[in-house]
Amino acid sequence: MKRLPSAIFLLVLGACRAKEPSAGSASSPPTPPPAVPAPVLGFVDETRGATPVEGGILRRRLVGEPATLNAVLQSSLPEQQVLQYLARQLLDFDARLLLVPGLAERWEVSEDGREYRFFLRPREVWEDGSAVTSADAVFTIRQITDPKIPSPVFKPLFDDLELVEATSPTSFRARFRNRDALHAYAFAMPLLPERRFSGRPFAKARENRAPLSNGPYRLSSWKTQDAIELERNPRWSGPPAHFDRIVFRIVPEEAVAYRALVEGTLDETWIDQSLKERSARDRRFGACCRTVEFYNLDYNYIALNNRSPLFSDSRVRRAMTMLLDRPSIVRNLYHGSARIISGPWAPDSPAYDAAVTPLPFDPSAAAELLDSAGWRDTNGDGTRDRNGREFEFDLLSSAGAKTGSEIDQVFAAELARVGIRARVRPLEWATFVERIDRGDYQAASLASAASDANPDPFPYWHSSQSPPRGVNNVFYSNAAADRLMEDARRELDPGKRRDIYHRLHRIFRDDPPVVFIANASQKYAFRRRVRGLVTSPLGLYGFWPGPLAWWGIPDDSVAGGRGQ
Amino acid sequence: MTRYLVRRLLLAIPTLFGIVVLVFLLLHLAPGSPASAGGSPEAGRRVSAAAREEMRKLYGLDRPLPERFVKWIGRVARFDLGESFVDRRPVSERIREALPATLALNGLALFFTLAIAIPVGVAAGGRPEGPFDRTSAVVLFALYSMPLFWAALLLQTLFSVELGWLPLYGVSSDPAPAGIAGFSDRLAHLALPVTCLTYASLAFFARLVRAGVVEARSQDYVTAALARGLSRRQALWRHAFRNALLPLVTLLGLLLPGLLSGSVIVERIFAWPGLGRLYFDSILSRDYPVVLGLSLLGGVATLAATFAADVAAAIVDPRLREEA
Numbered sequence: 074m075k076r077l078p079s080a081i082f083l084l085v086l087g088a089c090r091a092k093e094p095s096a097g098s099a100s101s102p103p104t105p106p107p108a109v110p111a112p113v114l115g116f117v118d119e120t121r122g123a124t125p126v127e128g129g130i131l132r133r134r135l136v137g138e139p140a141t142l143n144a145v146l147q148s149s150l151p152e153q154q155v156l157q158y159l160a161r162q163l164l165d166f167d168a169r170l171l172l173v174p175g176l177a178e179r180w181e182v183s184e185d186g187r188e189y190r191f192f193l194r195p196r197e198v199w200e201d202g203s204a205v206t207s208a209d210a211v212f213t214i215r216q217i218t219d220p221k222i223p224s225p226v227f228k229p230l231f232d233d234l235e236l237v238e239a240t241s242p243t244s245f246r247a248r249f250r251n252r253d254a255l256h257a258y259a260f261a262m263p264l265l266p267e268r269r270f271s272g273r274p275f276a277k278a279r280e281n282r283a284p285l286s287n288g289p290y291r292l293s294s295w296k297t298q299d300a301i302e303l304e305r306n307p308r309w310s311g312p313p314a315h316f317d318r319i320v321f322r323i324v325p326e327e328a329v330a331y332r333a334l335v336e337g338t339l340d341e342t343w344i345d346q347s348l349k350e351r352s353a354r355d356r357r358f359g360a361c362c363r364t365v366e367f368y369n370l371d372y373n374y375i376a377l378n379n380r381s382p383l384f385s386d387s388r389v390r391r392a393m394t395m396l397l398d399r400p401s402i403v404r405n406l407y408h409g410s411a412r413i414i415s416g417p418w419a420p421d422s423p424a425y426d427a428a429v430t431p432l433p434f435d436p437s438a439a440a441e442l443l444d445s446a447g448w449r450d451t452n453g454d455g456t457r458d459r460n461g462r463e464f465e466f467d468l469l470s471s472a473g474a475k476t477g478s479e480i481d482q483v484f485a486a487e488l489a490r491v492g493i494r495a496r497v498r499p500l501e502w503a504t505f506v507e508r509i510d511r512g513d514y515q516a517a518s519l520a521s522a523a524s525d526a527n528p529d530p531f532p533y534w535h536s537s538q539s540p541p542r543g544v545n546n547v548f549y550s551n552a553a554a555d556r557l558m559e560d561a562r563r564e565l566d567p568g569k570r571r572d573i574y575h576r577l578h579r580i581f582r583d584d585p586p587v588v589f590i591a592n593a594s595q596k597y598a599f600r601r602r603v604r605g606l607v608t609s610p611l612g613l614y615g616f617w618p619g620p621l622a623w624w625g626i627p628d629d630s631v632a633g634g635r636g637q
Numbered sequence: 638m639t640r641y642l643v644r645r646l647l648l649a650i651p652t653l654f655g656i657v658v659l660v661f662l663l664l665h666l667a668p669g670s671p672a673s674a675g676g677s678p679e680a681g682r683r684v685s686a687a688a689r690e691e692m693r694k695l696y697g698l699d700r701p702l703p704e705r706f707v708k709w710i711g712r713v714a715r716f717d718l719g720e721s722f723v724d725r726r727p728v729s730e731r732i733r734e735a736l737p738a739t740l741a742l743n744g745l746a747l748f749f750t751l752a753i754a755i756p757v758g759v760a761a762g763g764r765p766e767g768p769f770d771r772t773s774a775v776v777l778f779a780l781y782s783m784p785l786f787w788a789a790l791l792l793q794t795l796f797s798v799e800l801g802w803l804p805l806y807g808v809s810s811d812p813a814p815a816g817i818a819g820f821s822d823r824l825a826h827l828a829l830p831v832t833c834l835t836y837a838s839l840a841f842f843a844r845l846v847r848a849g850v851v852e853a854r855s856q857d858y859v860t861a862a863l864a865r866g867l868s869r870r871q872a873l874w875r876h877a878f879r880n881a882l883l884p885l886v887t888l889l890g891l892l893l894p895g896l897l898s899g900s901v902i903v904e905r906i907f908a909w910p911g912l913g914r915l916y917f918d919s920i921l922s923r924d925y926p927v928v929l930g931l932s933l934l935g936g937v938a939t940l941a942a943t944f945a946a947d948v949a950a951a952i953v954d955p956r957l958r959e960e961a
């Protein structure tokens with residue numbers, strides 16, 4: 074019987090790949106350490122002074138399969154990752170968070186700040202040779218604003234649109250109902266070819282899985298749940314991308330992606346803290362791969378439902394912030410690679426004022442705040458109470474968020490010491506979200522992911538945006554903050570707008586809507602052969618040119634491993 | 638016999654209807670909806686109530702539950718499983734894409750499981766409490782207790798990363814070789830997932846066969862066979878095993894639909910594009926049409942296999958026909 078499993082392996086042994094020499098194997102000759110940066114915690118630009126190498130294949134990882142490659146319908150990171158190679162945007166963010174020309178070579182804003190005119194580059198074409206026109210731009214924006222079309226990424230950005238129309242084959246104008254300095258951010262959007270969709274049901278069009286490219290690459294094949302392959306777009310006239318082919322492999326599990334990286338069938342993957350620690354001890358990893366770590370604009374927080382009698386008092390919310398031992402969380406859970414925040418932005422956002430120091434971890438001061446708000450243990454049961462109501466609540470978290478759950482446990486333990494009972498309740502993601510969206514919660518662990526550079530806090534914290542109208546689902550309401558958020562939107566001067574944000578930041582610290590926690594570092598692992606990485610507060614991908622600037626050298630050149 | 642078969646067939650219809658109604662109700666009454674399933678814990682999520690309401694209308698979720706059920710069952714009656722909420726493609730197309738990968742994986746796993754479990758079960762049952770029986774019991778239970786996730790990662794580390802003998806994940810290499818090399822490449826990709834599925838179900842089958850053989854070997858016909866001069870091996874295989882096969886056949890009838898259901902853990906770890914992953918992802922994203930389509934497929938397959946097992950049992954055991 075014991076021989077039988079071996080028989081399975083023997084059956085396929087002939088079919089196995091030949092074992093190619095890999096970096097770090099015992100038979101490999103000793104190789105000097107490659108000249109690439111050691112793991113860093115900061116911003117990287119490897120393109121400076123470097124000469125890119127042309128050709129080869131880049132094997133990237135997708136955590137899940139894109140549901141669509143229609144830029145308007147996109148709703149997830151895998152879709153964004155693939156579309157970045159296929160669909161050029163009207164405007165782009167660069168690595169410093171600035172809006173830069175894309176398909177539009179320039180744009181003008183009317184004096185009242187309501188109307189935008191865009192002028193397209195005349196020589197931009199789709200992969201079939203037809204020109205990219207203003208009709209495509211108008212069509213795309215009209216699809217986004219069509220109530221029958223789900224466009225979760227772009228629809229909120231065009232909520233206020235009054236009209237959009239072509240003014241010539243290469244120019245169009247878009248007018249909004251209200252003045253808003255940040256309307257320009259909406260145009261960091263890809264375009265769709267109008268004539269390919271005309272007369273067809275948009276959401277079910279064949280093009281959604283076979284998009285027409287106007288970017289540096291075009292779709293070569295899509296094997297469902299397995300891989301998506303891109304090849305160079307011969308009609309691309311922009312700056313050259315360096316790899317001949319991009320292969321996206323769909324690998325849902327982190328641990329498997331890590332092994333694939335070491336084995337050489339993937340060139341990059343996102344890693345978590347535990348894999349980062351493992352990579353530091355892993356000899357095979359060190360020989361072939363490296364980690365890249367940097368801060369982006371994401372942050373996490375514990376949402377407190379401001380409508381709840383428990384958290385409606387600003388003093389209680391301040392006390393909750395002072396009861397979360399954030400320095401210890403950064404030290405022990407994030408192992409130092411996170412920054413405590415004092416407001417609703419990450420420290421690298423221009424809206425963040427570094428002078429606004431976070432509230433300290435101070436249980437005694439927090440207890441005094443709770444006392445002053447009327448929450449005292451009057452019945453001697455060990456739990457604070459007020460008007461007959463005990464201070465106890467469910468602290469919801471998503472079952473998939475490991476760090477979030479750990480923070481909740483730390484928080485609940487700290488609260489218990491001052492007489493507050495918090496019950497940590499992990500919920501399945503869709504169930505969790507439904508509770509948050511309905512406002513049917515008291516406290517919950519949440520994260521904020523900034524997919525663009527827009528720092529506008531209005532949709533998330535302005536009192537007019539409480540559900541059902543908007544997404545201020547903590548029901549925060551502060552008249553002074555409301556006024557400043559409105560002023561910031563109207564202010565066209567970036568310097569003055571930043572000053573308003575800084576004043577706002579102080580309010581968010583002193584009258585916190587939630588318990589702001591930290592901006593944790595992002596961690597990625599790369600094969601050493603991949604060069605030209607540039608990191609940004611928008612991550613590795615969310616800006617131009619991002620991954621399109623990467624190039625690859627043969628593995629053999631870095632560590633005696635597999636070549637292409 | 639015909640009366641028996643017709644009765645079994647007629648019973649299958651309300652059973653299937655019951656399954657479908659139950660799945661439909663459970664799915665729609667469970668918390669969460671397609672509108673709340675977007676995003677991820679890491680990425681965060683901000684969708685307004687207005688946007689959610691638009692999505693609900695788009696998917697027809699604003700309609701009353703009975704109306705949705707009647708509409709869905711009406712489509713099913715026309716062999717139309719509807720469209721996926723996620724990518725708006727026909728559900729039948731999504732199932733068709735994932736079916737071959739799951740059939741290949743689970744079919745091979747079942748084949749190897751039986752190929753190993755039957756000889757092991759017969760040998761162990763031939764001498765109960767003997768050295769082989771005791772050793773095999775320990776080994777089988779050790780395998781049975783090994784968590785699939787952990788074992789799969791261990792096998793990947795050993796055979797793919799350390800030794801480089803077998804591919805780590807996926808159905809084929811990039812680029813996939815053509816011809817015989819391509820076939821071999823696909824077999825190599827099957828090796829580790831098939832091993833995982835095989836070892837996990839080995840103990841169950843082997844112990845079942847063993848129990849049947851132990852019971853049969855004490856029967857008079859086995860003693861008679863030995864008295865006729867048959868060797869112990871011949872008596873075991875020709876007489877004891879054949880009678881021990883009956884519960885196995887019945888059980889196989891129930892297990893065959895499992896060929897279609899896939900294995901979520903194995904398919905996720907080995908990035909295998911099968912029905913298990915499709916089912917799992919569809920539940921997470923509340924893609925109701927796909928979940929209902931797959932449940933219906935599973936229900937039909939279970940009933941068909943049960944029916945086939947009933948027929949087989951009736952053929953093998955005349956008492957069943959007479960009772961009917």
